[in-house]
Amino acid sequence: MGEGLPLFAQPTGLDEALDLAAKYRPLVLAGGTDLMVGARAELGPGPVLDISRVAELKGIAFSADAITIGGGTTWSELVAADLPSGFDGLKAAGLEVGSVQIQNRGTIAGNLCNASPAADGVPPLLTLDATLEMRSATGARHMPLAEFITGNRRTRLEPGELVTAIQVPRRLAYGRSSFLKLGSRRYLVISIVSVGVLLIEGGGRVAEARVAVGACSAVAVRLRALEQALLGRALVPSLADAVEPRHVAGLMPIDDVRGTAGYRRGAAQELICDALRTCIEGRAGGMA
Numbered sequence: 001m002g003e004g005l006p007l008f009a010q011p012t013g014l015d016e017a018l019d020l021a022a023k024y025r026p027l028v029l030a031g032g033t034d035l036m037v038g039a040r041a042e043l044g045p046g047p048v049l050d051i052s053r054v055a056e057l058k059g060i061a062f063s064a065d066a067i068t069i070g071g072g073t074t075w076s077e078l079v080a081a082d083l084p085s086g087f088d089g090l091k092a093a094g095l096e097v098g099s100v101q102i103q104n105r106g107t108i109a110g111n112l113c114n115a116s117p118a119a120d121g122v123p124p125l126l127t128l129d130a131t132l133e134m135r136s137a138t139g140a141r142h143m144p145l146a147e148f149i150t151g152n153r154r155t156r157l158e159p160g161e162l163v164t165a166i167q168v169p170r171r172l173a174y175g176r177s178s179f180l181k182l183g184s185r186r187y188l189v190i191s192i193v194s195v196g197v198l199l200i201e202g203g204g205r206v207a208e209a210r211v212a213v214g215a216c217s218a219v220a221v222r223l224r225a226l227e228q229a230l231l232g233r234a235l236v237p238s239l240a241d242a243v244e245p246r247h248v249a250g251l252m253p254i255d256d257v258r259g260t261a262g263y264r265r266g267a268a269q270e271l272i273c274d275a276l277r278t279c280i281e282g283r284a285g286g287m288a
């Protein structure tokens with residue numbers, strides 16, 4: 001960033017990026033696909049740290065306990081990766097993030113740090129019990145995604161920290177998963193409702209169920225009562241009959257140009273049923 005007023009840096013190593021983040025508290029830019037939309041408000045005149053060339057933030061690693069996705073992994077890289085079935089839903093979400101051009105630039109960590117209520121990566125990663133690894137110049141910490149996002153555009157990320165990786169427990173990575181998104185048109189659209197489902201089978205029945213809904217509250221949520229209601233039921237498409245209005249009653253959707261709160265709640269129930277059937281039929285999902 002030079003000796004004078006630091007304006008822009010594009011490091012290739014994580015240590016350098018973290019040192020710069022600690023020293024200048026810059027605006028962090030990954031793919032820029034969220035930041036540049038709000039460019040007038042957020043960019044400049046302060047320093048910008050472009051982390052898109054930091055090698056350590058890229059790639060997907062498998063260990064005995066976890067599958068770890070580098071925070072700087074783009075949606076296109078994720079979609080192209082050879083991943084087990086628990087990631088089918090996340091891949092389906094990735095394929096619905098904007099267009100191919102956006103997927104080529106936009107990163108997983110960027111989607112989570114931007115913390116939009118409609119971020120498509122959040123519901124599938126909630127069903128996968130994802131944990132974020134955050135690093136600063138002084139160390140690392142880990143936090144479940146469910147705790148990381150605290151509100152509309154609010155997270156627990158501290159100044160000087162980067163989200164370096166997203167970890168998914170291996171146990172869940174081999175479940176069946178799906179993602180469905182309802183928008184006001186077929187392509188390039190913000191979710192009115194989005195649903196991630198993950199089911200673990202035991203003897204033809206539901207041994208574990210995870211259902212998360214996005215765009216229907218300030219922060220995407222898992223529907224615990226529905227998850228309980230699905231347990232032990234036969235893993236057949238009629239599993240969707242178990243979804244009742246009370247299971248979506250706790251959602252807090254807003255009225256906006258894309259839909260009223262009442263429309264969103266009803267649509268969420270329908271979309272959950274569709275996502276369950278999609279999952280059981282072995283499809284990954286996409287646009288509803």
Ligand SMILES: Cc1cc2nc3c(=O)[nH]c(=O)nc-3n(C[C@H](O)[C@H](O)[C@H](O)COP(=O)(O)OP(=O)(O)OC[C@H]3O[C@@H](n4cnc5c(N)ncnc54)[C@H](O)[C@@H]3O)c2cc1C
Pocket residue numbers: 027028029030031032033034035036037051071072096097098099102105106107108109110111112113114118119120121157161162163164188189190191
């Ligand atoms: C035309 C268009 C369509 C879109 N459609 C969709 C859609 O359908 N669904 C959807 O979910 N999103 C959509 N988006 C939003 C966006 O593409 C995604 O959220 C994307 O994943 C953001 O990633 P990024 O790397 O571009 O983030 P950036 O814009 O670079 O950053 C976003 C925020 O995260 C912070 N940040 C980024 N990476 C890190 C990190 N590693 N550590 C700490 N902070 C970090 C930045 O400081 C910033 O606050 C769309 C955007 C556009 C422009």
